Amino acid sequence: MTAIFKREFKAYFTSPTGYIFLGFSLLLAGWFFAAGNLSTSSAEMSSFFSSLGIIFIFLVPMLTMRLIAEDKRNKTDQLLLTSPVTITKIVLGKFFSAISLFGISLLIMCVYPCIMLIYGQPPLGNIVALYIGFFLLGTSLLSIGLFISALTESQITSAIVSFGVMLLLWLADWVSTTLGNPIATTIIGWVSVLKRFEEFTMGILNLSSIVYYITFSAIFVFLTIQVIEKKRWS
Amino acid sequence: MIEIKNLTKRYGRKKAVNDVSFTVQKGEILGFLGPNGAGKTTTMNILTGYISSNEGTVTVDGFDILKNPEEVKKRIGYLPENPPLYLDMTVIDYLNFVYDLKNVKLIKKEHINEIMDLVKITDVSMRLIKNLSKGYKQRVGLAQALIGDPEILVLDEPTVGLDPKQINEIRALIKKLGKERTIILSSHILPEVSAICERVIIINKGKIIASDTLENISKNISGATTIFARIEGNLDEVTKAISSIEGVDSVSSKQSVDEGANDYTISTVEGFDIRRPLFFALSEKQFPILLLSNQTLSLEDVFLQLTTVEKHTAKVEGEANNDSHI
Numbered sequence: 001m002t003a004i005f006k007r008e009f010k011a012y013f014t015s016p017t018g019y020i021f022l023g024f025s026l027l028l029a030g031w032f033f034a035a036g037n038l039s040t041s042s043a044e045m046s047s048f049f050s051s052l053g054i055i056f057i058f059l060v061p062m063l064t065m066r067l068i069a070e071d072k073r074n075k076t077d078q079l080l081l082t083s084p085v086t087i088t089k090i091v092l093g094k095f096f097s098a099i100s101l102f103g104i105s106l107l108i109m110c111v112y113p114c115i116m117l118i119y120g121q122p123p124l125g126n127i128v129a130l131y132i133g134f135f136l137l138g139t140s141l142l143s144i145g146l147f148i149s150a151l152t153e154s155q156i157t158s159a160i161v162s163f164g165v166m167l168l169l170w171l172a173d174w175v176s177t178t179l180g181n182p183i184a185t186t187i188i189g190w191v192s193v194l195k196r197f198e199e200f201t202m203g204i205l206n207l208s209s210i211v212y213y214i215t216f217s218a219i220f221v222f223l224t225i226q227v228i229e230k231k232r233w234s
Numbered sequence: 235m236i237e238i239k240n241l242t243k244r245y246g247r248k249k250a251v252n253d254v255s256f257t258v259q260k261g262e263i264l265g266f267l268g269p270n271g272a273g274k275t276t277t278m279n280i281l282t283g284y285i286s287s288n289e290g291t292v293t294v295d296g297f298d299i300l301k302n303p304e305e306v307k308k309r310i311g312y313l314p315e316n317p318p319l320y321l322d323m324t325v326i327d328y329l330n331f332v333y334d335l336k337n338v339k340l341i342k343k344e345h346i347n348e349i350m351d352l353v354k355i356t357d358v359s360m361r362l363i364k365n366l367s368k369g370y371k372q373r374v375g376l377a378q379a380l381i382g383d384p385e386i387l388v389l390d391e392p393t394v395g396l397d398p399k400q401i402n403e404i405r406a407l408i409k410k411l412g413k414e415r416t417i418i419l420s421s422h423i424l425p426e427v428s429a430i431c432e433r434v435i436i437i438n439k440g441k442i443i444a445s446d447t448l449e450n451i452s453k454n455i456s457g458a459t460t461i462f463a464r465i466e467g468n469l470d471e472v473t474k475a476i477s478s479i480e481g482v483d484s485v486s487s488k489q490s491v492d493e494g495a496n497d498y499t500i501s502t503v504e505g506f507d508i509r510r511p512l513f514f515a516l517s518e519k520q521f522p523i524l525l526l527s528n529q530t531l532s533l534e535d536v537f538l539q540l541t542t543v544e545k546h547t548a549k550v551e552g553e554a555n556n557d558s559h560i
Contacts, residue, residue, distance in 0.1 A: 003334030007320070014322045079318035079378065082282040083335050084304040232285045234245075 001085070004093030005100075008067070012101055021062055025105045028055050033112045043122035045112070046201035049134050053194060056138060057170060061162035063098045064145025065155045068224070072153045081232070091224050095146050102138045106131065126203035133200025136213035140193045141166055143220035150227040170194055235260040235416050236281070236386065241290035243276050243440075250276045251287070252440035260385075263412040265431030266420035267537065273440040274420040275315060278390050281418070282312040294386065308336070311384035315391050317375025321364035325355055325374055328363060329381060338382040345381070353377045353407065369400040376407070386416045393426060405430055424537055436537065459502055461509065464525035465516060466495040473498070475515050481506025495524055 012018030032051045036042065068091075071077040080090050110131070116122040145162040152158050173195045176188035189195050193216060196209050236258040243251040251273045258264050266274050279285045281292055283303050291298060297305040320328055329346050338345065350356045353373045358366060363374060372392065379387055392408065393401045408417065408430055421427050427434055428448055436444040436451070444451050465472050469487060476485050476498060483501045490497045502508050509526065516523055 003331055006334070007323075007331050010327075011320075011322060074318070074321070075314065075316045076318040076320055078279075078284050078312070078314045079332070080335070081284050082307055082310070082312045083332075084307040084337060085335060086304070233288075 001089040001093045001096075004080070004085075004090055005097050008094050008097035009100055011066075012063075012097070017062060017066070018101060021059055021101060022105055022108075025052075025055065025059055026108060028052070029105075029109050029112075037112070037116070043116055043120060045122075045127050045130050048112075049130050049197075049201060052134070053137065053197065054170070056141060057166040058163065060102075060138065060141040060145050060166065061159040063101060064142055064149050064162060065159035066149070067094045067098060067146055068150040068228070069152050069155050069158045073155075077228075081228075087225050087228050091146070091150075091221060091228070095143065095221055095224075098142045098146065099139055102142060103135065106135055106138070123203070129200050129203050129205045132205065133197055133209070136210060137193055137197045137200075140213050140216045140220075143217040143224075144169075147220045147224045147227070150224045235262075235295060236418070237291075237293040238277075238281065239291045239293075241277065241280060241287050241292070243273075243280060243285070243287050249440050251280070254290070254437070254440070254442055256435055256442065256445060258416055258418060260416055261412075261414075262433060263408075263417045263419065263431050265427035265434040266418060266437065267422070267424070267427050267434055268420075268437040269422055272437045274422075274437060275390055276440075277437070278312070278314075278388050278418070278420060282310050282388055283307050284312075284314075308382070309384055310386045310388055311379035311382070313375045313379040313387070313389045313392060315394065317371055317378070319363045319371060319374060319378075322362065324360055324362055325350075325366075325377075326359040328374065329377060332378050332381045336382045340383065345383075349377045349380045352380070354403075369396050372396060372400075372404065376404070380411075384415070386418070387411060389417065389419045391420055391422070393421070393423070401426075460529040461500045461502065461512070462525070462527045462529045463498045463500060463512070463523060464490050464492060464495050465498060465521050465523055466492070467519075467521035469496050471519070472496065472516070472521050475519055475521065476500060476512065479508055479511045479515055481508045481511075492524055499529070 012021070029048075029052055032048050036048050036051070037045070068077075071080065081087070113122055113124070113127050144165055145158075148162045148165065149155075149158045152161070169192055172188045173192045176185045176192065176195075179185060179188075193213070196212055199206050199209050238257070239255050241251055241254040242249060254273070254277060266277070268274050276285070280287045281299075283299050283306060286300070291300075292306070293299070294306045294309055297309075299306045320331070323331065326346070329349070330342070333342055333346060347356070350359055353376050355370060355373050355377060358370055363371065366374065372395075376389075376392065379389070389408065393404050396404065405426065408419065411417065412430070419427070419430060432447065434444070434446065434448050434451060435442055473485055473487060476482060481503050483503050485498055485500050487496045487498045500508070500512075509528075512526075513523065
């Protein structure tokens, strides 16, 4: 698993992907911080993360599109699947490499609260909850991207479908509030990963939300493994 | 060492591999021969655990591929038709990755250097794989299969797309490797198989149609032997002399390159060796034999007969099945 993790992580930086991802996410985050916090002298970071969430709908497919699709296209999956490692380990290695890169960008974004700490007393508890929540949200989005990458051989298809699905999730959240039907709202609320994030923006670190995100990711990792396994049998 | 029993793989309604059974002994170099689309690659993919069969079992060293996939995969080095290379890595990085992936216990640097020496890629070790020529890519693929020193090598068309010099080098390398390992090699190039392999399995349309040593296969198919002779003297008289020998089935002739001589193709009845009677019959009549050779069917002939002629297929199939169940 570590071998796959290391290779995948390095691959982000032997191609432009890693640099583009870090560059864009940090550029936009910097701009959101400058516009939303610095210029208004606000220590409130929830709007910062709400804006960032939308940006990540575009950025996450970039990280996940090649994860499994590329291996299938280049037939390198023949090497992976005929090596003495389980499919679970292969998938997890790849998933963790994407999470790590995402985590690194989030870690760099920790300079913003530090900057605020120099000049005032930001609500630290609130901010920690936001960072944890955003990390979990990102992980869930990555797991969707991972799953979609396993469904196709084409990276472009993988990226576009992932982007579409994530956009739908975002819209579903918006649709459910306008729908007015309580049952539909509940159901959509269950699949809406962005809805759950709202709790974190209010500074609530709810165990059930954390479990929800972890379960959500676990389900998609499991589905990814099943897709690969099923392809071996058909 | 390797035991394959009643393997069947269906793609939709089509059977890519149909009830294939064979065994491979330790240290054997087995050739897997068949036209394109015969099921060679599918069989190899099942054997190495890349895909699963619908029916049948694969056992390696007593381990079942479905029950103990890791034990089986540990013992097999696989070079697929397209070497599974990460083009964005350097050769050395790639081999290090494969080493880690396969969880090898040997001394890393030493082991990888040894393999790079063996397949002669040491001088390109720092280059990106995507910049390598086809021949070098193939070698890197082979190096990958050798990592972890597996007892079994499965090579799917290892010389496809190489130039003649590279083909010879790879073949020599495979022969060398075969001294200590069990090798299964697939090919649709016949001289390759005859140059490298001790035993051959011929597969067509997903079924094994022959499994034996090359000599035996051609003997079985041809049944009777054919003799080629270049004899000096009057065409009619010589033909008459040959025809009178016991065991001669038919004689055909054509003009020879040697002046005053003709080339005769003599087919014999099964079980007769007419070379000696032929000599005495002709020497009695003062017809000198300039050339005499036993004409066995070439591998191409065998292959074509097996894969195209129905009645031969049926005949050899019976024998093949007997062999493969041993």
